[in-house]
Amino acid sequence: MRGTITATGILLVVLLAYAGSCIIRPFRDCWLCDGRGHHRSKRKSKLSRPCRWCKASGKRLRFGRRLWNRVRRVHRDAAAGARIAR
Amino acid sequence: MTTLPIEYDDERHVIEADKVGGAVDPADRRTTFADVVTRTDARRPIVPAALRNPDARRALVRWSAGYGGHTALYHLTRSPKYAAKVAVYAPRGAWRVSASVIWWAVGGRENFQLRQEAASKNDPHTWQQLDRRREKASAARWWVVGAGLVLLLAVVVGAGLAGMPPVGWYAAVVGLVLLAAHYGRPADRPIVDRVTTKAAFTKLTGEMVRAAVVALGIGVKEPGQITFPPPGIHKDGPGWLARFNLPGAIVATKVLESRDGLAAALRLPVDQVWPEVGPDHPGQVDLWVGYQPSSKMGQPRWALAGDTARTSIFEPQPFGTDARQRPVSTVLFERNVLIGGQPGSGKSYAARTLATIAALDPTCELKIAEFKGTGDFLDMAPLCSTYACGVDDEALSTGRDVIAWALAECERRGERIKRARERGEAPLGKVTPELAAKRGSGLHPVFILLDEVHELFLAYPDAADMAERVAKRGRALGIILVLATQIADRDSVPPNITRCVVTRWCLSVGGQVENDMILGTGAYKRGLTATVYQPGVDAGWGVITGNGKAGSVRSFFPDPKTAAAIVARAAQLRGQVIGEDVERVEARDMLADARAVLRPGEAGVPWAVLAERLAELAPDMYTGITADMVRESLARYGVDSMDVKVGRKNLKGARRTSLEAAQQRREIEAE
Ligand SMILES: [Zn+2]
Numbered sequence: 001m002r003g004t005i006t007a008t009g010i011l012l013v014v015l016l017a018y019a020g021s022c023i024i025r026p027f028r029d030c031w032l033c034d035g036r037g038h039h040r041s042k043r044k045s046k047l048s049r050p051c052r053w054c055k056a057s058g059k060r061l062r063f064g065r066r067l068w069n070r071v072r073r074v075h076r077d078a079a080a081g082a083r084i085a086r
Numbered sequence: 087m088t089t090l091p092i093e094y095d096d097e098r099h100v101i102e103a104d105k106v107g108g109a110v111d112p113a114d115r116r117t118t119f120a121d122v123v124t125r126t127d128a129r130r131p132i133v134p135a136a137l138r139n140p141d142a143r144r145a146l147v148r149w150s151a152g153y154g155g156h157t158a159l160y161h162l163t164r165s166p167k168y169a170a171k172v173a174v175y176a177p178r179g180a181w182r183v184s185a186s187v188i189w190w191a192v193g194g195r196e197n198f199q200l201r202q203e204a205a206s207k208n209d210p211h212t213w214q215q216l217d218r219r220r221e222k223a224s225a226a227r228w229w230v231v232g233a234g235l236v237l238l239l240a241v242v243v244g245a246g247l248a249g250m251p252p253v254g255w256y257a258a259v260v261g262l263v264l265l266a267a268h269y270g271r272p273a274d275r276p277i278v279d280r281v282t283t284k285a286a287f288t289k290l291t292g293e294m295v296r297a298a299v300v301a302l303g304i305g306v307k308e309p310g311q312i313t314f315p316p317p318g319i320h321k322d323g324p325g326w327l328a329r330f331n332l333p334g335a336i337v338a339t340k341v342l343e344s345r346d347g348l349a350a351a352l353r354l355p356v357d358q359v360w361p362e363v364g365p366d367h368p369g370q371v372d373l374w375v376g377y378q379p380s381s382k383m384g385q386p387r388w389a390l391a392g393d394t395a396r397t398s399i400f401e402p403q404p405f406g407t408d409a410r411q412r413p414v415s416t417v418l419f420e421r422n423v424l425i426g427g428q429p430g431s432g433k434s435y436a437a438r439t440l441a442t443i444a445a446l447d448p449t450c451e452l453k454i455a456e457f458k459g460t461g462d463f464l465d466m467a468p469l470c471s472t473y474a475c476g477v478d479d480e481a482l483s484t485g486r487d488v489i490a491w492a493l494a495e496c497e498r499r500g501e502r503i504k505r506a507r508e509r510g511e512a513p514l515g516k517v518t519p520e521l522a523a524k525r526g527s528g529l530h531p532v533f534i535l536l537d538e539v540h541e542l543f544l545a546y547p548d549a550a551d552m553a554e555r556v557a558k559r560g561r562a563l564g565i566i567l568v569l570a571t572q573i574a575d576r577d578s579v580p581p582n583i584t585r586c587v588v589t590r591w592c593l594s595v596g597g598q599v600e601n602d603m604i605l606g607t608g609a610y611k612r613g614l615t616a617t618v619y620q621p622g623v624d625a626g627w628g629v630i631t632g633n634g635k636a637g638s639v640r641s642f643f644p645d646p647k648t649a650a651a652i653v654a655r656a657a658q659l660r661g662q663v664i665g666e667d668v669e670r671v672e673a674r675d676m677l678a679d680a681r682a683v684l685r686p687g688e689a690g691v692p693w694a695v696l697a698e699r700l701a702e703l704a705p706d707m708y709t710g711i712t713a714d715m716v717r718e719s720l721a722r723y724g725v726d727s728m729d730v731k732v733g734r735k736n737l738k739g740a741r742r743t744s745l746e747a748a749q750q751r752r753e754i755e756a757e
Contacts, residue, residue, distance in 0.1 A: 066208075
C-alpha cells in the first residue's frame with residue numbers, strides 16, 4: 001500500500017517535471033547528431049553532411065510537446081470548423 | 087460693407103447687409119505689480135478643517151478611540167480563526183514568493199509568449215535565438231538575487247552578533263509569516279474579517295455629486311457641466327464638503343429646494359445631506375455630507391456647560407450647532423428673537439439656551455414668563471427678578487406688567503442714556519459694556535423671555551402693542567426681548583411685532599404658511615424650510631435668520647444634571663437677584679381712556695392729538711405711543727379712521743360717535 005502511494009507520488013512528480021520542461025525548454029538535443037546539426041564525418045578533410053533528422057538545427061521538439069501541439073491543433077481546427085459550419 | 091444689388095423691373099434697390107458682431111470684450115490686460123500684491127485669493131488653511139476647533143478634535147479622538155477599541159476586541163475574538171488561515175496561506179505565500187523570484191531571475195517572463203509560439207510551430211532556430219536573449223537578461227538578475235541573499239544573511243548575522251533579544255527574532259519570524267500569508271491568500275479572501283457589515287458611507291466623490299445633481303432634473307444635463315473649484319471635495323468637520331458650480335444660470339436654491347431628491351440620489355438619509363448656497367456666487371452649492379445622519383451624531387459639548395463659563399451679552403456666545411457640528415454664536419445685545427415651532431419642536435429648550443447665555447452674565451437681569459404652565463423655566467425662577475408661569479389671569483397679567491415695565495424702563499433709560507452721552511460715556515447713544523456693568527447706572531442688560539406669548543397677546547391685545555414698542559426702542563437700551571410661540575398668525579402674534587424682530591428662529595413647523603409667518607414672506611422659496619424637521623425626532627433643529635448667515639441650527643440640549651449645574655453656577659456668579667420685580671400696573675383700557683381724554687364739546691380728535699393726550703393721562707402705559715399705534719389699537723374695537731375737523735382742516739382721527747358705538751358694541755358683547 002505504502003509502496004503504491006510512493007510509486008504514484010514519484011510518477012506524479014516525474015510527470016509534472018516533464019510537463020514543466022515541455023513548457024520551459026521544449027527542445028532537446030537531437031539524438032542522431034548529439035545536437036551538432038551535422039553528422040560526424042569519417043574522414044577529417046571531407047565536409048560533414050547535415051543531419052536530416054533535426055533539419056540541421058541540432059534540436060528536436062520533445063515528445064510531450066509534439067503531442068501537446070498536435071492536440072491543440074486538432075482542437076483549434078475543430079473549433080474553427082465549428083465556427084465556419086455555424 | 088457688402089452691398090446686394092437686386093434688380094426689379096425698372097427699379098434698382100440697394101440693400102445694405104446688417105453689420106453683425108464686432109468686438110465687445112475688452113482686450114486682455116496684462117497683470118501688473120499692483121494686481122499681484124493686492125491679490126485676495128482665498129488661501130487654503132494650514133490646519134485641516136477637521137482639526138481646527140477643539141470640539142471637532144475631541145469628536146475625532148472620541149470616534150477613533152471607540153472605533154479602535156471595537157476593532158481590537160473584534161479581531162481578538164477571531165484570532166484563532168486568523169491563525170488557522172495563516173497556517174494555510176503562509177506556506178503557499180512562501181512558495182509563491184520564492185517561485186516568482188526564481189522565475190524572474192531565470193527570465194521566465196522574458197518573451198515567454200514568443201518562445202512558446204516558436205515551440206508550437208516547431209521552429210528550433212527562433213527558439214534558440216529567443217532563449218539566448220533570455221539568458222542574457224537572466225545573467226544580471228542572478229547577481230541581484232545573490233546580492234540580496236548575501237545582504238539578508240549579513241543582516242541576520244549582524245543582528246545575531248549585536249545581540250538581538252529573542253523577542254526581536256520572534257517578531258521578525260511573525261512578520262515574515264504574516265507577509266507570506268498575505269501573498270498566499272486568494273485575492274478575494276482576506277485573512278481578517280470585516281468589522282462593519284454594511285458598507286458605511288465613507289467618502290463623497292465628484293462622480294456621486296455629479297450623478298446626483300443630474301438626477302435632480304434641475305437643468306443640468308451632463309455630469310461634466312458641474313465643476314469643483316479648488317480645493318475640491320474635502321473633509322470638513324465630521325463629514326465631507328463638496329463645493330461645486332452649477333452650469334449656466336441655474337441657481338443653488340434649486341438644489342436646496344429638492345434636498346430630499348438629492349438625498350435620495352445619494353442613497354443617504356435626508357439629515358445626512360446638507361446643501362447650502364456657496365460663498366462665491368448664487369450658482370454655487372456647498373454640499374456637506376456627514377459621516378452619519380445628524381440624528382445619530384450627538385452634539386458637541388456646550389462651552390457654557392463648563393465649570394468656569396461666564397458670558398457677556400455683548401460678546402458672541404454659542405447657543406447651538408449647525409449641521410457640521412460647529413457651534414453657532416450670537417450677540418444678545420441689540421437683539422430681539424422670535425422663536426416659532428409646533429409643539430414638540432423643542433421651542434422652550436431653544437429659548438432656554440438663550441436664557442442661559444443671559445443667566446451666565448452676572449450683570450443681566452432676567453424676567454421670564456411662560457404661558458404654558460408646565461414650569462419649563464421653574465429652575466431658573468430664583469435667578470429672575472420676575473417669574474410667571476401658567477395660563478391663569480395672574481400669570482397673564484404679570485406678563486403684561488413685564489411688558490409695561492419694559493416700556494416704562496425704555497423711557498427712563500432713554501433719559502439716562504442721554505445724560506451718559508452728554509458725559510461722553512455713550513458715544514453711540516446706546517448702552518456700552520462699561521455702562522452696563524457700572525453699578526447704579528440703571529442701564530444693566532435686561533433679558534425678557536415670554537414663552538407661548540400668543541396666550542398673552544390674545545388675552546391682552548394692548549400687550550402686543552407695548553411689546554412692539556419695546557422691541558423697537560429697547561434694542562439700544564439693553565433690553566432684550568425673546569418671544570416664543572407655536573402660532574405666529576396675525577391674530578395671535580401681530581405682524582408688526584414679527585417685523586420688528588430681526589432674528590427669527592423657526593423650528594419644526596407644519597407647512598409653508600407657518601414657515602413664512604415666522605421667517606418672513608418668501609423664506610420658503612429661498613430654501614429656508616423648517617418643514618423638513620419632524621417634531622420630537624428633530625427637536626431643537628430649526629432655521630435661523632438674522633443672525634449672520636441664514637441656515638440650520640440645532641439648539642444645545644443639556645441633560646438635567648448639566649442644566650442644574652449651569653443654573654447653580656449662574657446663581658453663584660450673581661450672588662443676588664439682579665433687578666426688581668415689576669409693580670403691578672393696573673390694566674388700562676384704551677377705549678375707555680380714549681373716551682376719557684375726549685374734551686366736552688369735541689366731535690372728534692386727530693390720532694396724533696389722541697396719542698399725546700393718552701401719554702399725558704398715563705405716562706407709564708402710553709409713553710412713546712404714536713398716532714399709528716393708537717389707530718391700530720382702536721381699530722380692534724371697531725373704531726374707524728375718519729375725517730375730523732380741526733380749525734378749517736380735515737385730519738384723520740377718531741370721532742366721538744365711533745368711540746361711543748364701539749363702547750356700546752362691547753357692552754352688548756359682554757352680556
Ligand atoms: Zn540531428
